[in-house]
Amino acid sequence: MSDLSAILSLPYLQPSQAQKHVTHNEALRRLDVAVQLAVTDRDRTIAPGSPAPGDRHIVAPGGSGDWAGADGQVAVWEGTGWAFHLPQPGWRAHVLAEAATLVWSGSAWVADVPAMLDRLGINATADATNRLAVAGDATLLSHDGAGHRLTLNKAEDSDTASLLFQTGWSGRAEIGTTGDDALSVKVSADGSAWTTALSIDGGTGRPEMPGGLVVQGTLGGSAVQAGAGDTTAGRLLKVGAFGLGAGMLPGVESFTGDGSKHCGEVDRTGFFLAATDALDTPLAGGVFHVMHLEGAGEGAAQVALGTFPASAVGAVFTRARAAGSWSAWTRGYGRANLLGPVSQTGGVPTGAVIERGGNANGEYVRFADGTQICTRTLTLSTVAPSNLSAAWTYPAPFSALHVVTAAPDMNTVNSTAPGLTSVGQCAPSNETTTGATIALYRITGLTDFAGGDSAVVRCLAIGRWF
Structure with a gap:
């Protein structure tokens, strides 16, 4: 039979043994350490300077001095020296400095937290339905070096995956897929009667507002432009108005009466597309987006941004109209033409700046x-x-x-x-x-x-x- 116990290596009293109290006291000392094990800390590599009898510490990796070679062991000050106890797998120790409980895995002390919890309450009581419950002023979910995605997964399309906003435990708004796979926003005044304010179809992505849309002002009829050239103040723009969404120089034919698409004959403020067959562009045969700004009297200004050919792509040209006549187009300077060969005609620069x-x-x-x-x-x-x-x-x-x-x-x-x-x-x-x-x-x-x-x-x- 062994002289020591199998788990804690406590010494057994032997028949006819002299000074049995020595063996008995040694076993008590070990039990005093291991039972209800609590240590002061676990981040020291050297012994504290003035320990009190019974002070216990877990020796951190790299122990030195009196603790050399005792990494991971429980060090106990016995009044005259340090005693070390090698933990067994499954030992638990409460670290007072951290208010945390650790478990010896056989090679290291690890946090005593189960791999999976069936419910968790943080300052609140979790139950079978609300398996995670949190009570606090705020909840923070942040990234761990990149993005962060919160996933709400449901089993069937007829189920619900949503965020519910309540007041006094009574629902007031809900965002999610409720009863189908369309994203909806619902609101309620009493928590029982709900109105869908917005629904977005998952197949088409088209939003719908079943409750309608309230616009402050008049909408429809005379509130909408009669045509792209209607400049009546306060009317809603149509496609093509101000040149938006329309083709090349919209409406210019009606201004000239000869069917030509002529940049110089636009007479209203707007954005226009001048393609290769347009007249009076900065470069013949080029394609430009032209912004026309109609001024008072006969004054006007135009800005043209080139999109074709390659020599005109990104180039900006400007000109002005005074007394019924347009000035020549002048190319603006940018990174593409700031540096390069300089040139001039009659003292007027025609090339790069530097x-x-x-x-x-x-x-x-x-x-x-x-x-x-x-x-x-x-x-x-x-x-x-x-x-x-x-x-x-x-x-x-x-x-x-x-x-x-x-x-x-x-x-x-x-x-x-x-x-x-x-x-x-x-x-x-x-x-x-x-x-x-x-x-x-x-x-x-x-x-x-x-x-x-x-x-x-x-x-x-x-x-x-x-």
Whole structure:
């Protein structure tokens, strides 16, 4: 027969055993730990500094010091040292710091919660019908990293899956599939008589309002436009009114009387589609959506947005009418045409706003207002003991030159014979609209440049390209 019990390893008293009280007391100590097991906490890896006799803790993974090698065990302070008890599968321990009960699975302490509950009440009493009952100021259902879907599933289409809103336990509104698979919204004033305010058919998606629709104002008869061109104030728009939902330039034929579809002869505010056979569009043969804004007297404005061909897609054109005559269409600027080749006719820009380019002679930037900036990093070499020089041909010619300047790279100047203390000004000469000479001079009377000297300068020229 074993000297220890099978479950808690309690020592048995033996026949003719001396000092039986020692064995008996050891068994009592173990029972004192295991029976009604409650521990202070379970997140410590080292023993507390000033424990009281009987203090119990579950040693957290990574125990060290006095608790080294006791991970998961129940540590008990016995007044002079720590005693450790290895739990058996199924042991339960209540953690006071967490107000939670744990179960030893054989390898770890886990929450003592059953895998499935037949009912749950949170601050409320659950019953056979309301198996989940919650009483509180609010209920939060949130995502766990993505979306969140609340599913209400019913067995048959004749059953109900809905959200019921009550006042004093009396129904007032219900949203869901009640008695069929159509989504409905129902309301009640007393919880017994219900009215369907909205029903959406599951097959067609078409909403119906069996109770009718209340509109503040007059609807029907004279409240509806007599035709797409009816501009009577207060009337309900028909399809085609204001150009919405209609074909190309609706009604224009009736304005001109000649059957043409002419952008310039629209005489009422609206949106119109001008296809390839329409006249007076920004680009012949293009397709545009035209917004016409009729003003006072003979004033008007039009905005055209291109949809065909590719060169017109997304392009915006505007023009205005004054004294009976339309101005030319002007293309607006956007990301598609802000940068690109600049051009002009008679001083009026006809291309992009900013053009940037470059070649072996440097880089240039041209603006639609005529401004041009040229830059280059140029290496000067010795042409005379008094200076380093090089010719600069601009990367793009000017029509008028305003300023040419250059600044030396002091690191390269320091490597020349005169060095930093003996060089003077860096200046251009022989400036033309196509190029200039850039030179770096030494101070008169000081050290000359040597034959192999060179220096780097950064050149800038500003002027106009037209």
